[in-house]
Amino acid sequence: MESLSAPVTEWSSTGDDLIDLIGELLIRPCVTGDEGLIADWIAQWAASRGDMVMRVGHSLVMSPPGDLDDPRPVVALVGHTDVVPPTEHDRLARLEERDGQPVIVGRGVSDMKAGLGVLMQAFIDEDCRNGPYRMVLVAYAGEEGPAEANELAQVLNAVPGLADTALAIIGEPTDGQVQLGCMGALHALVTFPGVQAHSARPWQGHNALTHAGEWLAKWKDVDLVEVTIDGLTWKEVMTPTQAYTDNARNIVPGSFVVNVNYRFAPDKTIEEAEAQFIERINAFWTGDEPLSVAIVDRALPCPPRRNNAMVSALIDAFGVDVAPKQAWTDVARFNAIGVPALNFSPAPGDQAHQAGEWMPVADIRPGFDQLKAFLTHT
Incomplete structure (x- = not known):
């Protein structure tokens, strides 16, 4: 090759x-x-x-x-x-x-x-x-x-x-x-809980994919946050970027994972950015079970x-x-x-x-x- x-x-x-x-x-x-x-x-x-x-x-x-x-x-x-x-x-x-x-x-x-x-x-x-x-x-x-x-x-x-x-x-x-x-960057994997089942009998499970639907819809209306430092203005944004399941197409997924990316201005530490990131992710969630949120990539601003x-x-x-x-x-x-x-x-x-x-x-x-x-x- x-x-x-x-x-x-x-x-x-x-x-x-x-x-x-x-x-x-x-x-x-x-x-x-x-x-x-x-x-x-x-x-x-x-x-x-x-x-x-x-x-x-x-x-x-x-x-x-x-x-x-x-x-x-x-x-x-x-x-x-x-x-x-x-x-x-x-x-x-x-x-x-x-x-x-x-x-x-x-x-x-x-x-x-x-x-x-x-x-x-x-x-x-x-x-x-x-x-x-x-x-x-x-x-x-x-x-x-x-x-x-x-x-x-x-x-x-x-x-x-x-x-x-x-x-x-x-x-x-x-x-x-x-x-x-430059902006800092965080990536988080957010895992939605569910119960796996056969797609012919979905009532026996709990579809993690549809469980995430209301949460995902809320990201559409998230406003940009402008941060000005030394006369220069950055636009902060949090955005879902990828989604994953590991099941076959005839299985109701027992879990559903979404990658969310946060681009943040250089006015905060990585710890402050992580705290704001996790707070926003959880604020959109109304389910009974807590979300699993794992920060998987960090880049300093x-x-x-x-x-x-x-x-x-x-x-x-x-x-x-x-x-x-x-x-x-x-x-x-x-x-x-x-x-x-x-x-x-x-x-x-x-x-x-x-x-x-x-x-x-x-x-x-x-x-x-x-x-x-x-x-x-x-």
Whole structure:
């Protein structure tokens, strides 16, 4: 069976180093769990320039050659290499025209190979290297999969010097905005009780599926909760997302499990969020037997840190809109070790994980120029 990380085509040079770099990343799809080949390619790309490369699993930490005692503040340029599985519409990386404008089509161009390409180009740019910051490039695996397989955690443990970073820039798609902070996330499995029976004799049982119907209906009218921090407003929401039974189709289910997802603003601790989450789940329940509620996944939020000196300097240099990150990203992992972090990429967020993923070529160079303006400003 062909590896999903094998190049699907050769990239034809456009004469633009940045576009061609993104193209080279795109022809290596690297679905989560299969990032070895792209890690090999990026490591060779960096080593061929004489840069120092440290490998952790299929993740890389790269820095320019020179004195590690360089007194300049460190800026980490951080991007994940993995993508969700390709579709027939984006497996072939290519340039196309849409409405008379050139676009790049390819799995992961939005999330996040365009962002990673912009970070890599800034990392090798001589003006950026000679600017007021010492740059470190981090290309890590496993972001699109389960949290425990995200190799950024291993990288941060293996390279303790990253805790001294003055600012981390994560190349998540932000439509050219600076997006600060991120939401926290909780997932709970809610189990509804019942009594199993044959579907030909349902009166002998108690259908857990229909038992849950009234509770599920109440989620339709749950209002968004807006939370404003440092002038940025997040929209909190709790949403049932999946349902499970383990019985055959001719059995009245004796249990019914619903996954509920809570996305919460970075104004509360994980413990406070869990308490509110469980309270809301139980408030919708009117049955005689208590629900079984198990929190099965937790992701810490990240505050915007808008008043941090480095964050403020970047915002001033970029001169673009500032918005909250209405999702979870790895800025939270940096915040957990005391490093301010933010999200930035010229890629369109609404194309992430879409079939036929694409982005306008015209947006890429301005995104690079914005990043360079920050990395070279004094």
